[in-house]
């Protein structure tokens with residue numbers, strides 16, 4: 144628990160961070176939610192299981208001394224979204240909830256990005272009483288009020304709840320789901336003192352800040368609209384800078400922005416940087432961002448570097464025109480080259496994230512991408528293989544065979560590869576990769592790898608990379624004939640001990656930057 148010692152007998156809300164993946168990432172969502180609840184005059188405790196050596200003991204000790212009215216659990220990653228590891232975290236969440244049920248009678252509400260993507264399914268699967276899809280700051284306050292007063296759950300934005308069943312104390316009827324509100328403009332507390340951010344900086348190498356929420360793009364595979372909404376909800380740049388100063392005051396020297404794409408919209412990114420420059424923040428903090436390849440220009444690159452930006456991870460996806468079209472990206476391969484050049488000119492390190500294996504990918508399109516990336520020379524490139532198929536995304540539609548692809552991919556498939564058939568069953572779809580049996584269920588880690596890449600797609604990609612150290616390569620699937628015990632070569636940050644050790648020895652920064660330094664030295 145952070146900040147509040149074991150003194151209060153009665154807290155109104157207890158927030159629990161369940162994400163124990165290492166290197167650890169600070170539960171920024173809980174920080175914002177706790178601040179908002181406190182501002183409303185409601186007592187709140189934060190029990191951070193990530194910073195506890197023994198989470199079971201921490202839970203036991205905490206609930207032996209406290210009787211909250213509501214327990215809120217943050218669930219950031221439903222799975223690691225990485226093939227071939229495909230680790231699913233929902234069973235562990237269900238286990239934690241079962242454990243908490245033995246310690247308290249308080250109702251349990253879930254929230255977080257991973258939760259929001261699969262909200263109803265997770266409530267159903269784990270037996271939680273409630274969930275909040277989307278922003279938690281206001282919704283959780285409304286839930287506390289309704290629990291005390293009218294139980295008018297249909298009034299709470301984004302709430303997933305079980306309709307009451309008269310004969311049972313807990314609502315056990317059908318699961319109901321309210322629409323999230325996506326508040327705009329977005330204003331958040333800036334104190335960031337509900338969790339121990341400095342401990343995360345020491346163990347995780349960086350901390351996070353949001354400059355906005357939501358994304359108005361419609362990339363084929365992306366699930367952001369489910370958790371953050373489709374409208375851009377901007378924060379006042381001065382508020383963002385205040386928050387950065389709070390984190391600096393806590394000893395944090397490196398940040399990773401938590402926007403899906405910092406440069407959308409460009410004007411807002413520019414305004415945030417201007418405010419950072421006005422306050423000379425670059426002298427005290429350096430930061431990294433995820434960005435779209437466009438819009439990006441010399442003026443933005445210049446102000447970003449003056450504002451303290453030291454590294455950008457671009458959503459490149461591919462450098463092959465037909466794949467960029469299939470993924471519904473608005474950039475061209477030439478834009479990738481320009482983005483890398485601009486970063487170089489302004490002293491910003493650059494990573495390009497690739498997404499290989501999507502609908503229509505062939506060995507030729509992969510070769511075209513890898514060859515182009517080699518020529519434009521970013522500091523590094525993440526060659527992720529396999530697209531996580533999320534429900535409610537274009538990928539799910541593609542698999543269901545319900546809508547045609549943006550680009551007509553069929554003619555590109557080599558002879559002998561079956562064409563996607565409208566209405567074809569997912570179970571017989573040869574592009575689907577998963578590690579579970581039974582019906583295909585996108586709730587569980589399910590990936591798309593174009594079967595045109597053959598029986599050993601990871602080997603194909605690795606062969607094309609041909610040992611170029613700038614690339615994070617996909618690990619080969621662990622098949623008996625291909626199993627290796629060698630060191631990881633990918634950029635999966637799920638329980639990445641290589642990173643943990645480097646951070647222990649003093650490395651700080653975005654994980655790709657730390658890994659790149661390690662692997663190139």
Ligand code: B12
Pocket residue numbers: 158162164165166167168169171172173175176214215216217218219220221222223224225252253254255256257258259260275277278279280283349350351352353365366367370371398399400401402403433634635636637654
């Ligand atoms: C930035 C980011 C990163 C950065 C983090 C940098 C940092 N210092 O924080 C880096 C690059 C390190 C990273 C790593 C990973 N990430 Co990431 N990341 C993101 C990103 C873009 C933002 C997350 C974030 O901080 N949002 C801001 C906070 C404030 O929002 P929030 O957590 O949702 O909280 C709000 C609500 O959810 C709610 N809420 C939160 N908790 C609670 C609790 C209660 C009780 C309530 C009521 C409400 C509530 O209220 C909050 C405020 O409104 C998201 C995508 C996105 N747009 O969200 C992916 C995302 C979360 N990451 C994802 C993944 C998979 C990972 C990795 C596992 C990848 C990997 N295999 O290496 C690792 C995990 C690292 C770890 N240790 O946990 C996935 C998760 C998908 C899934 N299947 O669950 C996402 C959604 C991206 C994606 N679509 O693939 N990530």
